[in-house]
Amino acid sequence: MTEPAFLEVTWTDPGTGCRGYLVIDRLVRGVASGGLRMRRGCTLSEVRGLARGMTLKEGLNYDPAGRVVPLGGAKGGIDFDPYDERARDVVARYLHAMRPLIEQYWTLGEDLGLRQDVIDSVITEIGLQSSIQAIYPLLEDRETAVERLAAAFKIEVGGLGLDELVGGLGVAQATLTGLEVLGLDGPNRVVVQGFGSMGGATARFLAEAGLDVVGVSDVHGVVTNPDGLDVENLLRHRDRFGGIDRDHLKPGDGLRPPEAWLDVPAEVLVPAAVSYCVDAGNQARIGAKLVVEAANMPVTAEAEQLLGARGIRVVPDFVANSATNSWWWWTLFGDVEADADAAFAKVRSRMRELVTGMVERAARDGLGLRAAALALSEKNLEAIQARFG
Structure with missing residues (x-):
């Protein structure tokens, strides 16, 4: 309890x-x-x-x-x-x-x-x-720590801030590792719901990894392309709330209403916007093999159970989207320097470890992915309690 x-x-x-x-x-x-x-x-x-x-x-x-x-x-x-x-x-x-x-x-x-x-x-x-x-x-050396974090926040890669990128990289790496260790091989198309800080960066890294991002949604609707969207073009024409300027879409890009994000054919679904957007009613429309929770609590407990009964795996939010929070503290305390390559390497390594450990624990103990991740977290929380009180 x-x-x-x-x-x-x-x-x-x-x-x-x-x-x-x-x-x-x-x-x-x-x-x-x-x-x-x-x-x-x-x-x-x-x-x-x-x-x-x-x-x-x-x-x-x-x-x-x-x-x-x-x-x-x-x-x-x-x-x-x-x-x-x-x-x-x-x-x-x-x-x-x-x-x-x-x-x-x-x-x-x-x-x-x-x-x-x-x-x-x-x-x-x-x-x-x-x-x-x-x-x-x-902090042992507050001045140095604060300066290091401030320097990290000034770093940009491809027009996006490092603080924005690390979260999306974590989700993307969780997706790639999940596909690999779960044996979900083959061409994998992706739909990302939400194109703000987390969704936009996730789409960038998944596209860079060779996956076709075939659908991206914002508050206005869904932008689709069965051959894969030009994610960088969409990022260049995005407002501060993640809204995409429809005047700058590429040939072959199509538009669907906001509620159609679950209907775009894809093997991977990444809800990266609001909580409770996948429920018991609409989960039946999902045909993906893997759902990766970039947003916090996007899939209700009942929906997750129903998805599992259909063989659809869900990588839980507190695993998939944890890199942003961790990167702040890794940088502040000095586990990584104010450097994009160092941050990216740390995020990739940690997410591979987390997702692999979660899948292995689930297979060993006959658990779902969320239950396995909870068990791993609770074990560490007990160690934290014993060490710090």
Whole structure:
């Protein structure tokens, strides 16, 4: 049985009346890590599940030989439309209200509906040092560590920031390793739902690996091409919310309505946008061999069970999308330097290890992939508890 969260906060915005939430699932050495999302319809239950997922990510990527001090899991969420012109003001009021927790307990970054630059600018305005300042007391050489992370955030590769790329690379490597160790050989077409930070980078790395990205969806609909989309062209004509400019599509590209992303023929499906988008009702439309959760909680538990009964494997979110969180701390603590090649090598190596270990554990113990990954994470969480209390 899952332990209750350490702390849950519900906030009401005095300007719009919208609700915001913060859940700290667990503290390790007094600190928890997890991003802040903004979307219409966000609930406390959703944020609670996301915070638990962050705890599992921290556990899964714990390396007792590494420099990183593991953290607990947390998550923030605001029930508001990020496209609304008042969105930034709502974020500012939320972060101001959560200031005491940010100062001492909660390290946060971007998530669905929010960009890191918005969070950073608000953090500066309200007089805080950083969105991750709660971790500063755990650093041996704070100045060097902060400079290293800042340098890493300035790195761009092919027009995209390193901080954006590492998450997508992790998902792509989880996909490639999953296909390999599960024996899912042959030509593999991919559909990516969502073309924001995670979805866009995932599509880039999968295309670079030789897979045909035949469908990409955004808030306006689905862009398809049975021969494979020009991912780099789509990335060049993408807005800050992941929307693709339809005026710059290539010959052969087609358009479908937003709900058609499940209907594009493909062997790999990567939901990289919103939670709960695959449910018991629409899972029957999926014909892929492998679903890789780039978003947080995109597949409901019932849908995952039904997919499994049809032989469709699901790589869980806290495995597939864990590289972004881990890269922040690897860089801050010095397990990797501010260097793209070093970051990419670390992400690829770690994701191969995680996915291979998960599949091997599942085969050995007769478990599903999620249950196997949970077992691996829980084992590490016990070790963290024993070491740090």
